[in-house]
Amino acid sequence: MTVPVAPDPRIAALSAACAGADPATVVERTLAVYGSECAIAFSGAEDVLLIEYARLTGHPFRVFSLDTGRLHPETYRLFAAVEERFKIRIEYCFPEAAAVERLVRSKGQFSFYRDGHGECCGIRKVEPLRRQLSGLKAWITGQRRDQSPTRAEVAVVQRDPAFTGLNGGVLAKINPLAAASLAEVWAAIRAYELPFNSLHERGFISIGCEPCTRPIQPGQHEREGRWWWEESTKKECGLHAAK
Helix, strand or coil: CCCCCCCHHHHHHHHHHHHCCCCCCCCHHHHHHHHHHHHHHHHHHHHHHHHHHHHHHCCCCCCECCCCCCCCCCHHHHHHHHHHHHHHHCCEECCHHHHHHHHHHHHHCCCHHHHCCCHHHHHHHHHHHHHCCCCCEEECCCCHHHHHHHHHCCCCCHHHHHHHHHHHHHEEEECCCCCCCHHHHHHHHHHCCCCCCCHHHHHHCCCCEHHHHHCCCCCCCCCHHHCCCCCCCCCCCCCCCCC
């Protein structure tokens, strides 16, 4: 028998409060409502802008990141630069060693090229994220609607459709940059003089694990450099499910 999860009235209230609000205001209102029970998911360009908005609120804030063990060296250097810039310690989330060991021993280091990226991402990203979110009541992401077809309907404030939060309860998912464009994000990054991954200067736009990320060519969509051997409708790793 499935036990129903009690609704969180704060999600609807925050959604109403953030209707039409700019991203910085969305971050401020989210931190005011959820406090330390909320954290920012950090991996790249959009997310560092969210950290800057959080800093500007004056509220305490938490930041976490998924360290898959296969990130680019430049990504690890970005982590260090962000910690130095904002005087924070990122909460790194690591995959279970035994699960990684089983996968690599049975299928090799690059099974995702043959079998698709879902299994590897499930072990290295989704399971660590699930563990992290189980201690939160809300998380803030850098999702944008223009990133891929699978994100076209992203809401600014929503109940997370894929994960539960603290004590198995409802989890709020906040996407302050949902309506922003890539150009707008980068204009803000430049204006605030924020650190960014040096791979962006070498043609990388959307950056994930090293074996699954490559530069894009002029005219290509930003997500075409991720899992390039798969269809565009499959360019998700399981962290962000549709409604």
